Amino acid sequence: MKLNRLPEIQRREFLRRSTQLGLVGMAAPWALNLAAIGEAAAADARGGYKALVCVFLNGGNDNGRTLLPVDAAGHAFLASLRGGTTDLGGLVAPRASLAATTLTPRVPLTGPGVNGTQLAMAAELLPLKSLFDTGKLGWLLNVGTLMEPTTKAQYLARSVPLPPKLFSHNDQQSFWQSSGVEGSTKGWGGAIGDLFLSSNATSTFTCINASGNAVFLMGDQAVQYQISNSGAVPVNGVVSNLFGSASCSKALNNLITAPRTHWMEAELNRVASRSITAQATVKAALGNANALPFTATFDTTQSLGRQLQMVARLIAGRSTLGAQRQIFFVSIGGFDNHDFLLTQHPGLLGQLANGLSAFQSAMNELGLADQVTTFTASDFGRTLTSNGDGSDHGWGSHHLIMGGAVRGQRFWGKMPLLANNGPNDVGQGRLIPTSSVDQLAATLAKWMGVSATEIKTLFPNISRYDQSDLGFFSL
Template sequence: MSNFQASRREFLRLSTLLSTTGALGMATPFAVNLATVASAAAQTNVNDYKALICLFLNGANDHANTVLATDSSSWSQYQTVRTTSEAGSIALPAVGTTGGVLPIVPNTIQAGRTFAIHPAMPELKTLFDAGRLAVVANVGPLFVPTTLEQYKAASVPLPPKLFSHNDQQSLWQAYAPEGAAYGWGGRMGDLLAANNSNPIFTAISASGNTVFLSGRTVRQYQVGSSGAVAISGINGNLFGSTTASNTLRNIITTDTANYFQKEHAAVTSRAIAAQSMLAPAMAPAGANGVANPSQYKNPNTGVLANNSLATQLQTVARIIAGRNTLGVKRQVFFVSIGGFDTHDAQKTVQADLLARVSHAIAYFDSTLTNLLGSDLRQQVTLFTASDFGRTFTSNGDGTDHGWGSHHFIVGGAVKGKNIYGNFPVTGLKHAQDVGSGSLLPQYSVDQYGATLANWFGLSASQISDIFPNINNFTTRNLGFI
């Protein structure tokens, strides 16, 4: 490598040629470069502030116990299929019984249907009833509108590697299987980052690295539970010596002729500069800033415990509170909670996880009501996503991998107290059952994301650029926001 005299620019160009892949896994540098130029030319100017938060439920949340149809016919089918002889039967108690599902009444009536949500989510029922939360029924990856007959015959393009966790997480976040380079959160950031005086704070993850926030030009910025993560030992004393700390800083930031050292120094310098800007801009945690979340109650044990998801959302709120200092108008955030791969012990495991989700979302909504004196609920929208739904059939005390799933949208701009889409038939062997009650999606992720992108301020042509399959669908905007 010492004899390789390529410039940094040339190295980056070659790296891009080698690492950039298209939906079919083929290198597409020329198309990507053209799209990047077009995207830069089409950036949108905005004057207001908006933030979009993706809450990802890692492991594939069981939608059929999260939002349920409770009319007599549906409930009979539900109990028949989901009640097993196993001690771990996954059927939930009925409305009005001890620990029963919580009724919700949508503004738009679906003839003959009534609905409820999981009993561990009373806070979300309150938000639904208040009109700040909506349900979007049966969303999942699709390339084109697909019928059950077309699916069985494979007569239309189908999403690759269905029912695979890693690949479907990537399809949800980046419209391609594992190995995708760009996510739709990052691509939205690409087109809107010019509105931010500090573009580095456009796409922020409070939950580690995620392809969802990877843009072509925008880099995701990762924060910890306490906010911006500082590099240890480069400020103050190191081993009792300021000279040592200064020396360490020089070692890790000094430019050199070696490309790898040069790039490492550039990344490190950028991280130091970003941390020095973000740390003082964030609102403090606690009584003098963004209130700490209360503990949530485990519905299985009644024991109070800390909720790490609520802490992630507190970090997001603290960054949003510093939006004016940071000079940002558009931000995309990512938070997540894992454990939803409930092949076993689903009734207890999912109850605890959904209790955390409900508690955290309610905390975030309450925090935005008065964020350092401002009500920002109208300007901030949170949506859920997950690998896929799960089978309607039980494997005894759990469920297996599915496809379509129901999701929540939360915020002041949301047209809440509604279920969007025709709620699927409850049971087996119907027009959306691809096997074991796994749902053929009614809406594509592209339609779901495009609706959010439209609210975020992107034009129709930009949305078509971000969501490669949206033009295959008649309905581009699902109308929930």
């Protein structure tokens, strides 16, 4: 006779999860430990609604074509690294084309050999120039995956812990989002969401993914709600007549939502019931698709434009969703430009700029510019050297932070010295990050209302850095 071992399996699973939360919390960077659970419910959600929007650039964005020196010496040297000797050579945009996107910072750049360097955005990012100039957008320089501050000598000697499987797409995407390699089950967006579940009338809408699925939004308790570009995904047989029969629809609804005695059936029906309820709530929050709550124009022929428009509509319907704190995730692919960089990358940056500009305009119209912060992320940066028709997998890169609360028209972090085999270069222009994703995440978490104690719990490596707050906001 076979014994029923399900109760024992459930017991072991409970003990495993309890251990993850309590005894080895420091080994799982985004796990809440038991000592912090009491404080977790007290995360500060005062001051009204706030939201973070992560825009992930899948494939590894080319930093050398995104934000680059525009002064004559700096531009010429970068061009020489990228396969050319003149303004028209290699993988660098002509210097003359950068006049309209040249940036004037309020504070000088810091770092060896770069005082006085002037930077420009790629010409395709022109729609973002006014946001920079009016202090609503800034750039975090040379940020990437780190476990602690790392020098070139330490990297070469392997004398400090390094992110595992550097330069691997899947693993570095995961490490950006969760501080763990591919297969991680918790992300730092979800970990922040865990702290604010009790602040939202409906916890289902704390973490929302408009692009599919990402570990970034997975928490211990927070579960990412996935939404399509047209709205919530319905259970068709329930929201419309099944086989043309209202009775069949009612029967299906009862079948998949009725309480069950078996724990697996009960959980499945609980999820189905939650999905049906959530779909109705989202439909009410979005209202009439032909009567948008803003006039900002998104390019809905592009996936990123549709995703950002949906996020803007959900933020507009935040009251119906019962949300005080939310974290969103959108993404755009195509950035793995080993080839055809000069023909493919400009269009991708154009989509990014148009989408972000429209999104910020929508937030302005909704009166929420100061309450929504948007930032970009990517697998890694790319090599400063050319492989002939593109660039290869790198490490550190430049990313933007945008929003009304941002102390913009600034550069945060340190500009690396652009030099062949220089102090920041571990080969082919792969730049060792001078700011970490932990620091970026901790700064955003603090703005959301996460306490200093909670930040140390969520980001256990943060104590290894001189700065846990990179200064994006006036707090």
